[in-house]
Amino acid sequence: MRSLENIPVSDIFQFLIAGLIIMLVFNIINSYIIPFIKERQTATIKWWQRIQIIIWLFFATLFYVRMLQANIIVTVIISMFLFGVGFNYWRNVFAGVLIKFSNQFRIGDIISADFAQGQLSAINLAQTKLINDKGELVVIPNAKIRTAVLKQLYKKNNVQTHSFKVQVPSNQNAEDLHRLVLNCPYISANQEISVEKKSKNDYLIQVSVIDNSFVDKVGVYFEGVLGAVEA
Secondary structure: OHHHHOOOHHHHHHHHHHHHHHHHHHHHHHHHOHHHOOOOHHHHHHHHHHHHHHHHHHHHHHHHHHHHHHOHHHHHHHHHHHHHHOHHHHHHHHHHHHHHHHOOOOOOOEEEOOOOEEEEEEEOOOEEEEEOOOOOEEEEEHHHHHHOOOEEEOOOOOOEEEEEEEEOOOOOOHHHHHHHHHOOOOEOOOOOOEEEEOOOOEEEEEEEEOOHHHHHHHHHHHHHHOOOEEO
C-alpha cells in the first residue's frame, strides 16, 4: 500500500487540466482559424498537424516521466496492462500519427482499396472515415489503411481551369516548364495546357485541375519545383 501512497494525485490532476486546455486551444484553432486561411492552406494544414502531434507527444512524455519519478513499479505495471489490453487501439493510433505527420491523406481525397472505396470524410488518430458511392459511412482502422495498397482517384467530371504565375530559372524555357506541368499528378494531362511567357523569367500557366480541392496542392507542387508562385 505504501507504493500507492507515492502516486502524485495533485500532479495527475494538473496534467489533466493542462491536457484539457491544450485540447480546447487546438479545437478553437482547427475550427475557427485554419478553415479561414486562404494562402498556402495545404502547407499550413500539413505543418499545423505536425505541430499538434509534436506538442501532444511532448506532453505525454512529460506526464509519463513524472509518473516514473513518482513510482516506477506502479507506472510500469499500469503501462504494460494498458498496452496489452489496448494493443490494437495503440497500433491504430500509431498508424494515425504517421498518416497525419506525413500528410499521407487529406479530407476530401478519393481513395480506393480492396476493402473500400470512397471520399475521406474524417481522419482521426485511431480510425479514418469515408463515404462510399452508396452514401454509406465506412470506418477503417488506421493500421489497415496505413498498410493497404491504395489508389487516389480523381473526379473526371469536375475539371476546372486555373491560372498560376510562376518564376523560372534563367536556364529553363517554356518546354521545360511544360514537362514539369505534365508531371504534376493533380493536373489533367488530357486537357489543354497553356504556358505563356510574360517577361524574362515570368510565365503564366493555365491548366485544368482535376478537382478544386487540388488547387492548393498544384500551387505547392509548383512552389517546390520552381520557387515563387502566385495563383
